[in-house]
Amino acid sequence: MTTTAVRPRVAPQVVRGATRRGTRRVRGAILTLIAPFVLLFLFVYVTPIVYSVVQSFFSLQTSSLGFGEPSTVFVGLDNYTKAIESGAFWSALGRIFAFGFVQVPVMLGIALGLALLLDSAAARWVSLYRILYFLPYAIPGVIAAVLWAYLYSPTLSPFVALGDSLGADVDFLGPRVVLWSMANITTWAFTGYNMLIMLSALQAIPREQFEAARIDGASEWRIARVIKTPQIRPALVLTGINSIIGTIQLFNEPQVMRVISDAVNSEYVPTMLAMGAAFVKNDFGYAAAVSVLLALVAGVLSVLYYTLAMRRSQ
Amino acid sequence: MTATTPVRPDATRVDAPRERRRRPRRDGELQVDPRTAWATLGVLTLAAVYFLIPVWWLLVSVTKSNATLFSTNGFAFGDIDLAANVTDVLTRQDGLFGRWLLNSIMYAGVGGVLATLLGVSCGYALAKYQFRGRGILFGGIIAGVLIPSALLTVPLYLVFAKLGLVNTVWAVLIPAVVNPFAVYLGRIYAAASMPDELMEAGRLDGAGELRIYWTIALRLMSPALVTVLLFSFVSIWNNFFLPLIMLSDQDLYPVTLGIYNWYTQTREANYNVVITGSLLSVIPLVVAFLSLQRFWRSGLTAGAVKS
């Protein structure tokens, strides 16, 4: 196992307070505290990354009619070329980009708006609203998706029934709409959670700043915009990164919607694509290559977002 | 349904004093234009309606049979068949639903406790000791927080398949125990709640480092532990992709996967079972949420302010 390699690296060099005699004991203590996590972390995070990088250079091959025992052969970058040249990969990626560019700002915008309202002097029953908004987060994502799927289903949906009675043809599942129907599920589920993070940050701002601004005649709106929002930038960065990560691994919603919508195919998002490659096409090399590419995309996006968000704050 | 009554008075009371301390009472300090107050209330209520509509639909729909679901307005009660639905959920496939719930409780409970313990221990060491490789370790953990874990699931499956772990409880538990976010929170809390002086005092009394950790630090950090546990518990409970990939034996399914399994089950119309099962599976979590609100907010604050 690769895990043994780490031991020398964590050989502790104790600074604070310990005498030389105690050094070895402290070293042992540190090791005891971090080793269980670190070993498992390497096992669960690092091993699969290494393994999938290796796997991505191999492919299953048979010959003749295909019924002989398949063998695994080295194919170099073939799996990567296949992914990059495949329309399905780019469509899947395109969908999560479209989703991310629209859903994330909308959700965070609503969350910020609600947080500022709840933090404003005009709000009443703050704790009640706070709980109500947070409630959807208690519902596991896949179950939320199932519930919304029923609320979208043409045969069951009360909204479709309502539309029918008003003479409007409501369709949540069409090719142009379904991605946004999914975005609604995500927004419903996570707005409250993000709102709570922002609200917590808002409430940590010293109140005196607002008083001073009010005395200077600033409006509540201006206080919210100029004083409050910039100060909770860390919270905005955190919720932004969380949402980007969530978007990249979007799975529950399309997987559930596929059962009822023709507009969702088996390779709708990258996670479904990788899963299908592995467990339908038996093409683990391709699945690994797709996962590696996505991890790279995810890494680049997070770093980019973080740098941008932090640079603007300086 | 009593279980989802939104406000538990005692729960809100817990944090009410704190809030009042932190911010002055609004009424006395500031005159708010009544129109602004009404508009604010209107927007807040509108948002609340949006968040509650599916919940209301769920509460109404659990009382309906399959036929009634199709023949009645989705937001209004029809014939009440709640008992029949609950019985159907609990007895289907020889009571598999109960087993799924227990599995979820086991995965999230055992996994959550271990994730908390491992994560907070590591975070504590990161916060309180200087040692070689500390920076790399912390960087690695931050990278772990930032990696979409779903992307690792298929590769992890391949590794687990080689080791014969696929389709065992370990396939769900082991990844669940590793929660980089727990380390991150643990580090923040340890830095905030464990003064160096106390560690010094412990050392002078002749206590070992681990003893200081176990007897002093963990006690001081106990509210934080609850928060980290809550986060870990919920993220394990909600995980769907991992068990979907790892498990094929229905006896090992967590309740999320079980309900999905019913949802995709195509032999018969079984909406009532899926809907009722969904509600039953959500109740424990909603109760935990409402009663442990204070800990949630503390975790979210820590995550948001210090990042």
Next chain:
Amino acid sequence: MKTARTAAAALAATAMVTALGACGTDSGGGSSDPAGGPVEISYTGWVPSAEEVVDVWNEANPDVQVRYSPVANGQEAYPKIRSSVQAGDGGCLAQLTLDQVSSFVADGMLLDVSEYVGDAEDLFLDWTWAQVSPGGATYAIPQDTGPMAMYYRADLFDQFGIDVPTTWDEFATAAETVHAADPSKTLTYLATDDASTIAAYAWQRGAQWFEIDGEAWQVGIDDDASVEAAEYWQGLLDSGAIATTKRWDPGFYAELNQGTYLAMIGGAWNTALIEENVAETSGSWRVAPMPTVDGSDATANSGGSAVAVLKGCENPEAAVEFATWLNSSDESLAVLTAPDGGGLYPAVKDAPEVAAADQELEFFGGQDIAEVFDASAQNVNTDWAWGPTYSTTDTGLTDGLASVATGGSTLPDMLAGLQETTVAAMQDRGIAVAD
């Protein structure tokens, strides 16, 4: 005290790691007891009432105990089966639709059980045996076939004043009549989540999607017969005379109940499904032969399954013995073919005798529907074969049908695309494809 705590902490940490190590060496699901206890065989599938039959077997065979676990359907089950075989923990027997057997063999998921099948070959229809023996070795025991017929609502046919169409031309005319009379109803539907039906329509017209030509595969997904079938159905879709639907979404049964569709064309295994799910319309259903191309008697087959032996099965001999009994013995078939049991049309040679038993059903107004399916089974083109990457093609077909339904493609275009991707998938694997 102090040391005890420390020790406990260290112990917990090591225990965790050791536990993992221990798990790593354990291969997981061993299925037999080396101490000479009863052999245990796992079996997954989705045939209704299979549990009942398994109980009968277990009662009579204390030495070979079968553990049955039901799964929802193939689409959900196949990834699970593949993943657990890959992990070396696949169990012994799994239901596969006939179209999947070749792919599972090509992916190295199944076990060659030729040496254990004895003369079981003689019991089953030759073409089904050929489909479970791709490349000459046998990997599965055929279970059922899906000879197709047209289930229809006699009351609604009367109401719309249409006769039972016997040819596809008559069918198209009837479809136009219904659509003109009531745009909210259609004569039938095209199921976007059931790839087997569109394949069957091509099959009926003499298409040959996969054929072995010497040492290479001939792929004909867009051959003339297939394109003819595709154009026919595209025409009906374009005129609005039929609609698309999700046949495996349970909402489908609500539509059937409401009379949204007057007829469904499908394999014999649909009988049990509609009886169970649209009981309110009992008595008004009838079964007629599937419409044919003018001047031909050819019908088609939709679906049908085999019970396959998975790689890693430790008792293949006992597994084959059970699977053969399950799929051919009188006592098993009595349950599996009963309309209120499994509702299957068995893959055995004497299927007409078995399936004919006791089928005058109230649901079908007392009609002896078995006659219709027997006749259909006689007229299925038995040269049809499934290719070694069909699981990929099948998913592509389902995605393609969905795209047709949303207007992103047409059936003929979709088949042309599928031809290309299928050939590419085969060549990717190093499989020989003839031009």
